[in-house]
Amino acid sequence: MSKVEDNYENETICIKFCGACPTYPGVKGELLFCARGRSVAPKQKAGCNCGLCDIWNKYELTDFYYCIEGEAK
Amino acid sequence: MPRDIPVGNDSFLITFDHDYCIRDIYYPHVGKENHAGGHKFRFGIWADGRFDWIKREGWHLNLEYVHESLITSVTARNEILGVSLHCNDVVDYRENIYIRRIIIKNLADSEREFRLFFHHDFHILETPIGDTAYYDPDEKAIIHYKGSRYFLMSGMKNGIRGVDQYSTGIKEFRKLEGTWRDAEDGKLEGNSISQGSVDSTLSFSIFIPPHEEKTLYYWMTAGKDYAEVSRLHKLILGHGPEYFIRRTENYWKAWVNKEEFNLANLPQEVMELYKKSLLILATNINKNGAIIAANDSDIQHFARDTYSYMWPRDGALAAYALDKAGYHGITRQFFDFCLDIISRGKESVGYFLHKYNPDGSLGSSWHPWISNNEKHLPIQEDGTSLILWSLWFHFDKFRDIEFAIRQYENMVIRCGDFLASYRDTRTGLPLPCYDLWEEKWGIHTFTVASVYAGLKAAENFSQFFGDTRRTKIYRKASEEVRAALDKYLYNKEHKRFLKTILPRDEGSFEIDLTIDASIYAPFYFGVFEPKDERVVNTMNAVKERLWVKTEVGGIARYEGDIYHRSTDNIEEVPGNPWFICTLWLAQWYIAKAEKIEELKESLPILGWVTSRALPSGVLAEQVHPLTNQPLSVSPLTWSHAAFVATVLEYLTKLERVYICPACEHPLYRHERIK
Numbered sequence: 208m209s210k211v212e213d214n215y216e217n218e219t220i221c222i223k224f225c226g227a228c229p230t231y232p233g234v235k236g237e238l239l240f241c242a243r244g245r246s247v248a249p250k251q252k253a254g255c256n257c258g259l260c261d262i263w264n265k266y267e268l269t270d271f272y273y274c275i276e277g278e279a280k
Numbered sequence: 281m282p283r284d285i286p287v288g289n290d291s292f293l294i295t296f297d298h299d300y301c302i303r304d305i306y307y308p309h310v311g312k313e314n315h316a317g318g319h320k321f322r323f324g325i326w327a328d329g330r331f332d333w334i335k336r337e338g339w340h341l342n343l344e345y346v347h348e349s350l351i352t353s354v355t356a357r358n359e360i361l362g363v364s365l366h367c368n369d370v371v372d373y374r375e376n377i378y379i380r381r382i383i384i385k386n387l388a389d390s391e392r393e394f395r396l397f398f399h400h401d402f403h404i405l406e407t408p409i410g411d412t413a414y415y416d417p418d419e420k421a422i423i424h425y426k427g428s429r430y431f432l433m434s435g436m437k438n439g440i441r442g443v444d445q446y447s448t449g450i451k452e453f454r455k456l457e458g459t460w461r462d463a464e465d466g467k468l469e470g471n472s473i474s475q476g477s478v479d480s481t482l483s484f485s486i487f488i489p490p491h492e493e494k495t496l497y498y499w500m501t502a503g504k505d506y507a508e509v510s511r512l513h514k515l516i517l518g519h520g521p522e523y524f525i526r527r528t529e530n531y532w533k534a535w536v537n538k539e540e541f542n543l544a545n546l547p548q549e550v551m552e553l554y555k556k557s558l559l560i561l562a563t564n565i566n567k568n569g570a571i572i573a574a575n576d577s578d579i580q581h582f583a584r585d586t587y588s589y590m591w592p593r594d595g596a597l598a599a600y601a602l603d604k605a606g607y608h609g610i611t612r613q614f615f616d617f618c619l620d621i622i623s624r625g626k627e628s629v630g631y632f633l634h635k636y637n638p639d640g641s642l643g644s645s646w647h648p649w650i651s652n653n654e655k656h657l658p659i660q661e662d663g664t665s666l667i668l669w670s671l672w673f674h675f676d677k678f679r680d681i682e683f684a685i686r687q688y689e690n691m692v693i694r695c696g697d698f699l700a701s702y703r704d705t706r707t708g709l710p711l712p713c714y715d716l717w718e719e720k721w722g723i724h725t726f727t728v729a730s731v732y733a734g735l736k737a738a739e740n741f742s743q744f745f746g747d748t749r750r751t752k753i754y755r756k757a758s759e760e761v762r763a764a765l766d767k768y769l770y771n772k773e774h775k776r777f778l779k780t781i782l783p784r785d786e787g788s789f790e791i792d793l794t795i796d797a798s799i800y801a802p803f804y805f806g807v808f809e810p811k812d813e814r815v816v817n818t819m820n821a822v823k824e825r826l827w828v829k830t831e832v833g834g835i836a837r838y839e840g841d842i843y844h845r846s847t848d849n850i851e852e853v854p855g856n857p858w859f860i861c862t863l864w865l866a867q868w869y870i871a872k873a874e875k876i877e878e879l880k881e882s883l884p885i886l887g888w889v890t891s892r893a894l895p896s897g898v899l900a901e902q903v904h905p906l907t908n909q910p911l912s913v914s915p916l917t918w919s920h921a922a923f924v925a926t927v928l929e930y931l932t933k934l935e936r937v938y939i940c941p942a943c944e945h946p947l948y949r950h951e952r953i954k
Contacts, residue, residue, distance in 0.1 A: 228629065229626065229629055251654060251655050252657075252701070252702055252711060253629075253655055253657050254626075254629030254630055254631060254657070254698055254702065255629065255697065255698070255701050255702075256629060257697075258630075258693060258694070258697035258701075259693075259694070259697075267749060269749060269752065269753055270701075271697060271700070271701035272701055276705065
């Protein structure tokens with residue numbers, strides 16, 4: 208279970224950061240990886256916007272690339 | 281033909297070749313818009329019906345600088361023409377004015393007329409198409425213009441402005457060579473305007489009694505419109521050219537001596553090259569803080585591109601040297617330049633790309649964004665990490681907190697997060713990228729060591745600003761990188777660090793056993809102590825294998841280096857000697873020294889650098905292993921920065937090891953007590 212709440216408010220924050228991220232897999236419906244877990248699409252690290260995201264600060268996260276590594280624990 | 285004796289300010293730079301021809305005129309950025317484009321601006325003289333262009337052949341020509349200033353001191357003597365010249369070239373430290381003062385001495389026993397010719401082969405905005413050159417009777421000057429770029433040339437003799445002869449003409453078209461050919465009979469035809477691919481020549485006539493000398497001034501002003509070049513021209517006329525020469529000489533003398541470092545313990549030639557290096561470094565820095573790698577357009581003939589870019593790595597290392605030398609005003613602008621880049625575009629995720637133009641736009645690149653149908657981040661990661669390393673050094677020395685918090689919030693955390701996360705979760709190593717030589721893709725000792733240093737810098741900043749979450753992230757990442765460097769890049773069988781490893785699909789690594797001078801990095805960036813066995817073994821291997829076994833000596837970049845290769849004798853000449861690589865060995869001697877005798881092991885290398893510099897003090901990128909001629913670009917910012925840094929590291933260490941045996945207080949102070 209992720210420490211990040213899967214809700215509409217977080218999703219609207221996330222879209223501003225993950226949506227603009229070079230690593231964002233771009234699979235329809237996928238977002239808020241820190242809450243929902245990794246993407247189903249193959250990905251390569253190409254920089255990560257998580258550290259700039261308000262959710263990352265709000266939940267005091269300490270990792271990056273949740274779309275690759277999976278949800279925040 | 282490499283460049284020498286550059287003179288400039290932060291928006292107008294002029295370089296010369298070995299024949300004392302102007303070859304590059306950069307305006308309005310240092311390094312951007314080369315309006316000469318490497319073409320020769322000839323300088324000639326006529327006397328007694330004979331004519332010659334000043335050059336090495338047939339002349340005793342010596343190109344140097346005035347002591348501790350950014351003014352040239354050029355002497356040229358020709359026995360056949362019976363004349364000697366002493367010239368000083370200066371670009372005003374503030375205004376975009378270039379002045380040449382020429383003292384002409386008549387070596388003959390009779391009074392004679394001398395005619396001096398100044399030729400202009402502009403390619404404004406880097407193309408010969410659409411230029412205009414004309415004689416302006418209001419200004420008594422030749423003006424070249426295209427669009428919003430204007431250059432005005434005129435001069436003065438005996439206190440009177442204006443030129444005696446002029447001509448404009450067509451060049452590089454239907455076998456027309458230009459007006460410089462017209463000058464060779466001592467007379468100019470007086471064609472008053474030309475358009476298209478054009479050049480111009482102007483001339484002054486002066487009568488000089490036997491064995492006497494007279495002074496003449498020639499100048500060029502640069503601006504974005506007629507009003508600007510005219511204003512600068514009138515400024516020279518109003519104040520007189522000597523005013524600008526004197527004030528610029530004074531300014532650079534004050535600039536280079538502002539810190540009053542105690543340099544007395546250095547050999548004289550090292551002390552002199554230290555100051556010359558600072559001044560030459562200053563010529564390669566743009567007004568917006570961009571530190572340009574080199575401004576020698578001659579390299580275009582080799583690579584169809586130039587070094588007139590801000591490479592983040594070169595810039596960071598130069599900023600470190602400048603900060604060590606006390607020039608925090610320049611480096612703050614440099615870090616702001618970097619901050620501007622990292623705040624936009626692809627870079628906003630926390631990495632710097634290959635290189636940048638002097639105006640901050642993205643520079644040309646040969647690194648692909650895709651490889652084997654997969655996205656492939658085309659970075660040299662050391663370019664990102666060294667910016668942080670250098671920024672922390674800056675802040676730790678100057679403690680300019682208002683500046684630093686802006687840098688922390690907008691650059692350090694972006695780059696720190698990137699360095700911490702752009703790693704292989706299995707090994708802890710940074711992911712592959714291009715090496716510092718921009719040649720190889722893989723995981724490189726130099727890059728990994730620099731990533732460690734960048735993460736430590738980010739950790740230091742976050743700790744300073746109380747950002748405990750990020751402190752933990754960066755600390756954990758740096759520890760993992762350090763352990764991974766030891767585990768994967770130190771080779772126990774060969775007892776040294778490896779240049780590069782490349783991950784294979786099944787999880788093993790392909791290793792590159794080439795000995796490369798850049799494997800010095802683990803000690804320099806603080807990953808391991810300089811006396812650590814792994815470092816000692818590595819540096820001994822570098823010294824043994826990469827020292828060039830000719831009379832020229834020096835350390836090559838790596839075994840089998842083909843860049844500007846000058847001999848196939850790889851055993852004795854593994855590559856051409858590079859100034860930076862040779863200085864890395866000196867930096868190791870300095871870093872590991874615990875006694876003054878050990879520290880002095882570095883002095884022969886500093887002496888080697890001074891003996892391989894041009895008489896002006898200019899350091900190229902490399903030198904020919906057999907002839908000591910400069911190779912590749914000159915001056916190279918990184919060569920001068922490495923020399924400045926090494927000298928200051930020497931002096932800092934001297935303060936620590938040169939101590940009173942009784943009271944253990946230093947017997948030497950690096951900074952004079954004011």
